[in-house]
Amino acid sequence: MKKVPYRIYLPEDRIPRQWHNIRANMKEQHEPFLNPATGEVLKKEDLYPVFCEELVEQEFDTTHEYIDIPDEIVEFYKMYRPSPLVRAYNLEKALNTPAKIYYKFEGNNTSGSHKLNSAVAQVYYAKKQGITKLTTETGAGQWGTALAMAAKYFNMDLTVYMVKSSYYQKPYRKAVMETFGATIIPSPSDTTEAGRAILKQFPDTNGSLGCAISEAVETAFKTENCRYVLGSVLDQVILHQSVIGLEAKAAFEMIDEYPDIIIGCAGGGSNLGGLISPFMKDKLEGKHNPYFIAVEPASCPSLTRGKYAYDFCDTGKMTPLAKMYTLGCDFQPSPNHAGGLRYHGMAPIISKLYHDGYLDEARAVEQTKVFESAVLFSQVETILPAPESAHAVHVAIQEAIKCRESGESKTILFGLTGTGYFDMTAYASFHDGTMTDYIPTDEDLERGFAKLPKV
Protein backbone atom coordinates (compact mmCIF):
# COMPACT_ATOMS: atom_id res chain seq x y z
CA MET A 1 0.00 0.00 0.00
CA LYS A 2 1.25 3.47 -0.84
CA LYS A 3 2.24 5.48 2.19
CA VAL A 4 0.14 8.58 2.81
CA PRO A 5 2.37 11.66 2.34
CA TYR A 6 3.25 13.79 5.33
CA ARG A 7 1.38 16.78 3.90
CA ILE A 8 -1.62 16.31 1.65
CA TYR A 9 -2.39 19.29 -0.58
CA LEU A 10 -5.40 19.51 -2.86
CA PRO A 11 -4.74 20.06 -6.55
CA GLU A 12 -6.22 23.22 -8.09
CA ASP A 13 -9.18 21.40 -9.64
CA ARG A 14 -10.34 20.13 -6.25
CA ILE A 15 -10.31 23.37 -4.29
CA PRO A 16 -13.78 24.37 -3.06
CA ARG A 17 -15.71 26.89 -5.18
CA GLN A 18 -18.68 26.85 -2.82
CA TRP A 19 -19.11 27.06 0.91
CA HIS A 20 -21.22 24.46 2.67
CA ASN A 21 -24.23 25.66 4.68
CA ILE A 22 -24.82 23.05 7.39
CA ARG A 23 -28.15 24.64 8.29
CA ALA A 24 -29.62 23.20 5.11
CA ASN A 25 -28.85 19.72 6.46
CA MET A 26 -29.96 20.20 10.05
CA LYS A 27 -33.08 18.34 11.12
CA GLU A 28 -34.14 21.26 13.27
CA GLN A 29 -32.98 24.86 13.12
CA HIS A 30 -31.63 26.72 16.11
CA GLU A 31 -33.99 29.24 17.67
CA PRO A 32 -34.08 32.62 15.92
CA PHE A 33 -32.43 35.80 17.19
CA LEU A 34 -34.74 37.96 19.29
CA ASN A 35 -34.97 41.70 19.50
CA PRO A 36 -33.96 42.39 23.13
CA ALA A 37 -36.28 45.37 23.48
CA THR A 38 -39.49 43.74 22.22
CA GLY A 39 -38.73 40.02 22.57
CA GLU A 40 -39.89 39.59 18.99
CA VAL A 41 -38.16 37.46 16.38
CA LEU A 42 -35.55 39.53 14.60
CA LYS A 43 -36.14 40.37 10.94
CA LYS A 44 -33.48 40.81 8.31
CA GLU A 45 -34.15 44.57 8.14
CA ASP A 46 -33.39 44.89 11.84
CA LEU A 47 -29.82 43.87 11.12
CA TYR A 48 -29.15 46.09 8.09
CA PRO A 49 -27.80 49.01 10.17
CA VAL A 50 -25.20 46.68 11.67
CA PHE A 51 -24.28 44.12 9.00
CA CYS A 52 -24.12 44.49 5.22
CA GLU A 53 -27.08 43.00 3.36
CA GLU A 54 -25.46 40.02 1.67
CA LEU A 55 -24.14 38.82 5.02
CA VAL A 56 -27.58 39.21 6.60
CA GLU A 57 -28.91 37.12 3.71
CA GLN A 58 -26.36 34.39 4.56
CA GLU A 59 -27.17 34.66 8.26
CA PHE A 60 -30.80 33.80 7.58
CA ASP A 61 -30.22 31.18 4.90
CA THR A 62 -31.48 27.79 6.03
CA THR A 63 -32.18 26.33 2.60
CA HIS A 64 -29.21 26.65 0.21
CA GLU A 65 -26.89 23.79 0.95
CA TYR A 66 -24.05 25.29 -1.08
CA ILE A 67 -23.27 28.96 -1.68
CA ASP A 68 -20.88 30.10 -4.40
CA ILE A 69 -17.63 31.61 -3.19
CA PRO A 70 -17.18 34.81 -5.24
CA ASP A 71 -14.19 34.70 -7.65
CA GLU A 72 -12.41 37.53 -5.81
CA ILE A 73 -12.47 35.48 -2.62
CA VAL A 74 -11.37 32.29 -4.40
CA GLU A 75 -8.40 34.31 -5.69
CA PHE A 76 -7.63 35.71 -2.24
CA TYR A 77 -7.79 32.21 -0.74
CA LYS A 78 -5.18 31.09 -3.26
CA MET A 79 -2.59 33.25 -1.47
CA TYR A 80 -2.64 30.90 1.51
CA ARG A 81 -4.96 27.98 0.67
CA PRO A 82 -5.57 25.16 0.26
CA SER A 83 -4.16 24.55 3.70
CA PRO A 84 -2.43 21.22 4.20
CA LEU A 85 -3.96 18.17 5.82
CA VAL A 86 -1.01 16.78 7.73
CA ARG A 87 -0.45 13.20 8.83
CA ALA A 88 1.16 13.56 12.25
CA TYR A 89 3.56 10.63 11.80
CA ASN A 90 5.99 12.04 14.35
CA LEU A 91 3.34 12.59 16.99
CA GLU A 92 2.03 9.05 16.44
CA LYS A 93 5.53 7.73 16.93
CA ALA A 94 6.12 9.81 20.05
CA LEU A 95 2.87 8.50 21.53
CA ASN A 96 3.49 4.97 20.36
CA THR A 97 -0.12 4.80 19.26
CA PRO A 98 -1.78 2.69 16.58
CA ALA A 99 -4.09 5.66 15.87
CA LYS A 100 -3.66 7.61 12.66
CA ILE A 101 -3.57 11.28 13.55
CA TYR A 102 -4.27 14.02 11.01
CA TYR A 103 -4.51 17.75 11.49
CA LYS A 104 -5.73 20.51 9.24
CA PHE A 105 -3.27 23.37 9.62
CA GLU A 106 -4.73 26.88 9.34
CA GLY A 107 -1.79 28.87 10.68
CA ASN A 108 -0.04 29.34 7.38
CA ASN A 109 -0.81 33.01 6.81
CA THR A 110 0.52 36.16 8.48
CA SER A 111 -2.50 36.52 10.77
CA GLY A 112 -1.61 33.03 11.98
CA SER A 113 -5.12 31.58 12.19
CA HIS A 114 -8.22 30.41 10.36
CA LYS A 115 -9.94 33.76 10.94
CA LEU A 116 -8.78 35.14 7.60
CA ASN A 117 -11.21 32.76 5.85
CA SER A 118 -14.19 34.74 7.09
CA ALA A 119 -12.48 38.15 7.34
CA VAL A 120 -11.93 38.32 3.60
CA ALA A 121 -15.52 37.30 2.88
CA GLN A 122 -17.01 39.86 5.23
CA VAL A 123 -14.85 42.69 3.91
CA TYR A 124 -15.62 41.72 0.32
CA TYR A 125 -19.41 41.85 0.73
CA ALA A 126 -19.24 45.16 2.63
CA LYS A 127 -17.09 46.69 -0.09
CA LYS A 128 -19.47 45.44 -2.76
CA GLN A 129 -22.31 47.25 -1.02
CA GLY A 130 -20.35 50.52 -1.02
CA ILE A 131 -19.53 50.49 2.70
CA THR A 132 -16.25 52.29 3.41
CA LYS A 133 -15.62 51.74 7.12
CA LEU A 134 -15.66 48.70 9.36
CA THR A 135 -15.46 48.19 13.10
CA THR A 136 -14.81 45.09 15.11
CA GLU A 137 -13.51 43.80 18.41
CA THR A 138 -10.57 41.54 19.02
CA GLY A 139 -9.67 39.52 22.09
CA ALA A 140 -6.37 37.83 21.65
CA GLY A 141 -5.76 39.77 18.44
CA GLN A 142 -6.06 37.07 15.79
CA TRP A 143 -9.38 38.29 14.43
CA GLY A 144 -8.26 41.91 14.40
CA THR A 145 -5.11 40.94 12.52
CA ALA A 146 -6.97 38.85 9.96
CA LEU A 147 -9.49 41.59 9.42
CA ALA A 148 -6.82 44.28 9.11
CA MET A 149 -5.16 42.22 6.35
CA ALA A 150 -8.43 41.78 4.49
CA ALA A 151 -9.50 45.41 4.99
CA LYS A 152 -6.23 46.77 3.62
CA TYR A 153 -6.46 44.42 0.63
CA PHE A 154 -9.86 45.89 -0.26
CA ASN A 155 -8.92 49.43 0.90
CA MET A 156 -11.43 49.77 3.70
CA ASP A 157 -11.00 51.78 6.92
CA LEU A 158 -10.92 49.62 10.02
CA THR A 159 -11.24 50.44 13.74
CA VAL A 160 -10.53 47.60 16.14
CA TYR A 161 -11.62 47.60 19.78
CA MET A 162 -9.03 45.43 21.46
CA VAL A 163 -9.68 43.90 24.89
CA LYS A 164 -7.55 46.00 27.24
CA SER A 165 -5.61 43.13 28.82
CA SER A 166 -4.51 41.92 25.38
CA TYR A 167 -3.73 45.45 24.22
CA TYR A 168 -1.06 45.73 26.91
CA GLN A 169 0.03 42.07 26.92
CA LYS A 170 0.39 41.77 23.19
CA PRO A 171 1.96 44.95 21.80
CA TYR A 172 3.18 43.07 18.72
CA ARG A 173 -0.37 42.13 17.76
CA LYS A 174 -1.20 45.81 17.78
CA ALA A 175 1.87 46.57 15.67
CA VAL A 176 0.85 43.97 13.07
CA MET A 177 -2.65 45.41 12.84
CA GLU A 178 -1.17 48.88 12.45
CA THR A 179 1.12 47.57 9.74
CA PHE A 180 -2.05 46.71 7.85
CA GLY A 181 -3.43 50.20 8.44
CA ALA A 182 -5.97 49.57 11.22
CA THR A 183 -6.73 51.92 14.14
CA ILE A 184 -6.60 50.13 17.50
CA ILE A 185 -8.48 51.30 20.62
CA PRO A 186 -8.12 49.52 23.98
CA SER A 187 -11.53 48.49 25.32
CA PRO A 188 -13.36 49.58 27.42
CA SER A 189 -12.67 53.07 26.12
CA ASP A 190 -14.24 56.49 26.54
CA THR A 191 -15.07 56.65 22.81
CA THR A 192 -18.47 54.94 23.26
CA GLU A 193 -21.39 55.09 25.67
CA ALA A 194 -21.06 51.35 26.34
CA GLY A 195 -17.37 51.77 27.16
CA ARG A 196 -17.96 54.76 29.41
CA ALA A 197 -20.72 52.92 31.30
CA ILE A 198 -18.54 49.89 31.94
CA LEU A 199 -15.59 52.06 33.00
CA LYS A 200 -17.79 53.90 35.44
CA GLN A 201 -18.98 50.65 36.99
CA PHE A 202 -15.64 48.79 36.86
CA PRO A 203 -12.84 51.38 36.55
CA ASP A 204 -10.08 48.73 36.82
CA THR A 205 -11.55 46.18 34.43
CA ASN A 206 -9.23 44.37 32.01
CA GLY A 207 -12.00 44.38 29.47
CA SER A 208 -13.72 41.43 27.86
CA LEU A 209 -14.71 40.31 24.43
CA GLY A 210 -18.37 40.99 25.21
CA CYS A 211 -17.58 44.57 26.18
CA ALA A 212 -15.43 45.20 23.10
CA ILE A 213 -18.29 43.90 20.95
CA SER A 214 -20.63 46.48 22.51
CA GLU A 215 -18.22 49.27 21.66
CA ALA A 216 -17.70 48.14 18.08
CA VAL A 217 -21.43 47.67 17.44
CA GLU A 218 -22.24 51.09 18.87
CA THR A 219 -19.59 52.72 16.69
CA ALA A 220 -20.91 50.99 13.57
CA PHE A 221 -24.41 52.16 14.44
CA LYS A 222 -23.37 55.77 14.93
CA THR A 223 -20.88 56.18 12.08
CA GLU A 224 -21.91 57.03 8.54
CA ASN A 225 -21.35 54.24 5.98
CA CYS A 226 -19.88 51.96 8.60
CA ARG A 227 -20.71 48.36 9.46
CA TYR A 228 -19.73 45.91 12.14
CA VAL A 229 -18.09 42.56 11.46
CA LEU A 230 -17.79 39.62 13.83
CA GLY A 231 -15.14 36.92 13.73
CA SER A 232 -17.04 33.97 15.20
CA VAL A 233 -20.36 32.77 16.65
CA LEU A 234 -22.58 33.77 13.70
CA ASP A 235 -23.95 31.33 11.14
CA GLN A 236 -22.31 33.30 8.32
CA VAL A 237 -18.88 32.82 9.92
CA ILE A 238 -19.36 29.06 10.19
CA LEU A 239 -20.46 29.12 6.55
CA HIS A 240 -17.20 30.81 5.48
CA GLN A 241 -15.14 28.52 7.70
CA SER A 242 -16.67 25.48 6.01
CA VAL A 243 -13.83 25.84 3.50
CA ILE A 244 -11.68 24.13 6.16
CA GLY A 245 -13.92 21.07 6.37
CA LEU A 246 -14.52 20.89 2.62
CA GLU A 247 -10.81 20.86 1.91
CA ALA A 248 -10.19 18.33 4.65
CA LYS A 249 -12.91 16.04 3.34
CA ALA A 250 -11.58 16.26 -0.22
CA ALA A 251 -8.08 15.46 1.04
CA PHE A 252 -9.38 12.40 2.91
CA GLU A 253 -11.08 11.27 -0.29
CA MET A 254 -7.75 11.52 -2.11
CA ILE A 255 -6.10 9.17 0.37
CA ASP A 256 -9.20 7.00 0.67
CA GLU A 257 -9.72 7.47 4.39
CA TYR A 258 -12.42 8.84 6.65
CA PRO A 259 -11.96 10.18 10.19
CA ASP A 260 -13.52 8.29 13.12
CA ILE A 261 -13.01 11.14 15.58
CA ILE A 262 -13.05 14.86 14.73
CA ILE A 263 -11.81 17.35 17.30
CA GLY A 264 -11.85 21.13 17.36
CA CYS A 265 -11.27 23.79 19.98
CA ALA A 266 -14.32 25.92 20.64
CA GLY A 267 -14.29 29.59 21.54
CA GLY A 268 -17.20 31.05 19.64
CA GLY A 269 -17.43 27.84 17.62
CA SER A 270 -16.43 28.96 14.14
CA ASN A 271 -13.41 26.78 13.39
CA LEU A 272 -15.13 23.77 14.89
CA GLY A 273 -18.30 24.49 12.93
CA GLY A 274 -16.35 24.95 9.70
CA LEU A 275 -14.22 21.86 10.20
CA ILE A 276 -17.12 19.56 10.98
CA SER A 277 -19.71 20.95 8.49
CA PRO A 278 -19.34 18.46 5.63
CA PHE A 279 -18.72 15.56 8.02
CA MET A 280 -21.78 16.54 10.05
CA LYS A 281 -23.76 16.45 6.80
CA ASP A 282 -22.68 12.81 6.40
CA LYS A 283 -23.75 12.09 9.96
CA LEU A 284 -27.12 13.79 9.58
CA GLU A 285 -27.72 11.87 6.36
CA GLY A 286 -26.72 8.59 7.98
CA LYS A 287 -23.75 7.98 5.65
CA HIS A 288 -20.99 8.04 8.24
CA ASN A 289 -20.89 8.31 11.99
CA PRO A 290 -17.80 10.26 13.06
CA TYR A 291 -17.51 11.15 16.74
CA PHE A 292 -17.27 14.92 17.24
CA ILE A 293 -15.53 16.51 20.22
CA ALA A 294 -15.56 20.23 21.10
CA VAL A 295 -12.74 21.28 23.41
CA GLU A 296 -13.00 24.27 25.68
CA PRO A 297 -10.95 25.73 28.52
CA ALA A 298 -11.98 24.68 32.04
CA SER A 299 -11.79 28.39 32.89
CA CYS A 300 -14.54 29.32 30.42
CA PRO A 301 -16.71 26.19 30.15
CA SER A 302 -19.73 27.36 28.17
CA LEU A 303 -20.69 23.97 26.67
CA THR A 304 -19.81 21.72 29.58
CA ARG A 305 -21.19 23.87 32.39
CA GLY A 306 -23.22 26.62 30.72
CA LYS A 307 -26.97 26.91 30.30
CA TYR A 308 -28.79 26.49 26.99
CA ALA A 309 -30.71 29.75 27.08
CA TYR A 310 -31.33 33.04 25.34
CA ASP A 311 -28.62 35.55 26.13
CA PHE A 312 -26.99 38.69 24.81
CA CYS A 313 -23.94 38.20 22.64
CA ASP A 314 -22.19 41.11 24.40
CA THR A 315 -21.66 42.51 27.89
CA GLY A 316 -23.19 45.88 27.00
CA LYS A 317 -26.49 44.15 26.13
CA MET A 318 -26.78 45.89 22.78
CA THR A 319 -26.84 42.86 20.52
CA PRO A 320 -29.83 40.64 19.73
CA LEU A 321 -30.54 37.67 21.98
CA ALA A 322 -29.30 34.31 20.75
CA LYS A 323 -30.25 30.88 22.07
CA MET A 324 -26.96 29.28 22.94
CA TYR A 325 -24.91 27.61 25.65
CA THR A 326 -23.83 30.53 27.79
CA LEU A 327 -22.22 31.41 31.09
CA GLY A 328 -24.15 34.68 31.14
CA CYS A 329 -23.02 37.79 29.29
CA ASP A 330 -21.64 39.30 32.51
CA PHE A 331 -19.37 36.33 33.09
CA GLN A 332 -15.79 37.63 33.24
CA PRO A 333 -13.47 34.70 32.64
CA SER A 334 -10.22 34.79 34.55
CA PRO A 335 -7.39 35.93 32.32
CA ASN A 336 -6.15 32.63 30.86
CA HIS A 337 -3.82 32.41 27.93
CA ALA A 338 -6.18 31.07 25.30
CA GLY A 339 -7.68 34.49 24.68
CA GLY A 340 -9.59 33.29 21.64
CA LEU A 341 -11.53 30.78 23.75
CA ARG A 342 -12.68 33.23 26.40
CA TYR A 343 -16.17 33.96 25.18
CA HIS A 344 -19.21 33.60 27.43
CA GLY A 345 -21.39 31.96 24.77
CA MET A 346 -21.20 29.50 21.89
CA ALA A 347 -22.36 29.66 18.27
CA PRO A 348 -26.11 28.88 18.00
CA ILE A 349 -25.37 26.21 15.34
CA ILE A 350 -22.85 24.44 17.57
CA SER A 351 -25.12 24.85 20.59
CA LYS A 352 -28.06 23.30 18.75
CA LEU A 353 -26.02 20.39 17.37
CA TYR A 354 -24.64 19.72 20.83
CA HIS A 355 -28.03 20.01 22.51
CA ASP A 356 -29.56 17.57 20.02
CA GLY A 357 -26.70 15.09 20.43
CA TYR A 358 -25.14 15.32 16.96
CA LEU A 359 -22.05 16.98 18.34
CA ASP A 360 -21.19 14.06 20.56
CA GLU A 361 -19.08 15.51 23.31
CA ALA A 362 -17.71 18.68 24.84
CA ARG A 363 -14.60 18.38 26.96
CA ALA A 364 -13.17 21.06 29.24
CA VAL A 365 -9.42 20.96 29.76
CA GLU A 366 -6.98 22.74 32.05
CA GLN A 367 -4.41 25.10 30.70
CA THR A 368 -1.22 23.57 32.16
CA LYS A 369 -2.17 20.19 30.67
CA VAL A 370 -2.86 21.90 27.36
CA PHE A 371 0.60 23.45 27.37
CA GLU A 372 2.25 20.11 28.13
CA SER A 373 0.65 18.84 24.95
CA ALA A 374 1.55 22.01 23.05
CA VAL A 375 5.22 21.58 23.94
CA LEU A 376 5.25 17.91 22.97
CA PHE A 377 3.50 18.70 19.71
CA SER A 378 5.94 21.52 18.87
CA GLN A 379 8.95 19.35 19.53
CA VAL A 380 7.86 16.46 17.34
CA GLU A 381 5.78 18.14 14.62
CA THR A 382 7.81 21.40 14.49
CA ILE A 383 4.80 23.70 14.51
CA LEU A 384 4.32 25.89 17.58
CA PRO A 385 0.56 25.89 18.17
CA ALA A 386 -1.54 28.79 19.38
CA PRO A 387 -2.80 28.19 22.93
CA GLU A 388 -6.34 27.91 21.52
CA SER A 389 -5.29 25.27 18.99
CA ALA A 390 -3.37 23.42 21.68
CA HIS A 391 -6.69 22.56 23.31
CA ALA A 392 -7.50 20.41 20.28
CA VAL A 393 -3.96 19.02 20.23
CA HIS A 394 -4.39 17.97 23.84
CA VAL A 395 -7.61 16.05 23.27
CA ALA A 396 -6.22 14.45 20.10
CA ILE A 397 -3.35 13.18 22.24
CA GLN A 398 -5.78 11.91 24.90
CA GLU A 399 -7.71 10.01 22.23
CA ALA A 400 -4.53 8.61 20.67
CA ILE A 401 -3.42 7.37 24.08
CA LYS A 402 -6.79 5.64 24.52
CA CYS A 403 -6.10 3.87 21.23
CA ARG A 404 -2.72 2.76 22.52
CA GLU A 405 -4.42 1.31 25.58
CA SER A 406 -7.21 -0.42 23.66
CA GLY A 407 -5.11 -1.35 20.65
CA GLU A 408 -7.64 0.25 18.28
CA SER A 409 -6.33 2.03 15.22
CA LYS A 410 -8.75 4.92 14.92
CA THR A 411 -8.36 7.77 12.48
CA ILE A 412 -8.30 11.08 14.33
CA LEU A 413 -8.67 14.49 12.71
CA PHE A 414 -8.18 17.71 14.61
CA GLY A 415 -8.15 21.37 13.66
CA LEU A 416 -4.81 23.07 14.22
CA THR A 417 -6.23 26.55 13.99
CA GLY A 418 -3.09 28.62 14.30
CA THR A 419 0.41 29.38 15.44
CA GLY A 420 1.42 30.80 18.81
CA TYR A 421 4.28 33.19 18.05
CA PHE A 422 2.42 36.08 19.68
CA ASP A 423 1.71 33.97 22.76
CA MET A 424 5.22 33.47 24.02
CA THR A 425 4.36 35.10 27.36
CA ALA A 426 2.05 32.14 27.86
CA TYR A 427 4.73 29.63 26.90
CA ALA A 428 7.20 31.47 29.16
CA SER A 429 4.85 31.24 32.14
CA PHE A 430 4.41 27.54 31.45
CA HIS A 431 8.17 27.02 31.36
CA ASP A 432 8.89 28.98 34.55
CA GLY A 433 6.06 27.27 36.43
CA THR A 434 3.95 30.37 37.11
CA MET A 435 1.03 29.22 34.96
CA THR A 436 -2.08 28.43 36.99
CA ASP A 437 -5.36 26.63 36.33
CA TYR A 438 -8.37 28.59 37.31
CA ILE A 439 -11.70 26.79 37.35
CA PRO A 440 -14.78 28.83 38.24
CA THR A 441 -16.83 27.53 41.17
CA ASP A 442 -20.54 26.73 40.84
CA GLU A 443 -21.22 29.95 42.76
CA ASP A 444 -19.20 31.95 40.22
CA LEU A 445 -21.32 30.46 37.47
CA GLU A 446 -24.58 30.99 39.35
CA ARG A 447 -23.86 34.71 39.42
CA GLY A 448 -23.69 34.71 35.64
CA PHE A 449 -26.84 32.59 35.23
CA ALA A 450 -28.82 34.78 37.64
CA LYS A 451 -28.59 37.65 35.17
CA LEU A 452 -29.73 35.76 32.09
CA PRO A 453 -32.50 37.72 30.38
CA LYS A 454 -35.98 36.38 31.10
CA VAL A 455 -37.51 35.30 27.82
Ligand SMILES: *Cc1c(COP(=O)(O)O)cnc(C)c1O
Ligand atom coordinates in the same frame (compact mmCIF):
# COMPACT_ATOMS: atom_id res chain seq x y z
C1 LIG B 1 -10.11 32.74 17.50
C2 LIG B 1 -9.38 31.49 17.53
C3 LIG B 1 -9.98 30.31 17.98
C4 LIG B 1 -11.37 30.23 18.53
O1 LIG B 1 -12.39 30.78 17.76
P1 LIG B 1 -13.55 29.88 17.15
O2 LIG B 1 -14.51 30.86 16.60
O3 LIG B 1 -14.11 29.06 18.25
O4 LIG B 1 -12.92 29.08 16.10
C5 LIG B 1 -9.25 29.14 17.92
N1 LIG B 1 -7.98 29.13 17.49
C6 LIG B 1 -7.36 30.25 17.06
C7 LIG B 1 -5.95 30.17 16.61
C8 LIG B 1 -8.04 31.46 17.06
O5 LIG B 1 -7.43 32.55 16.63
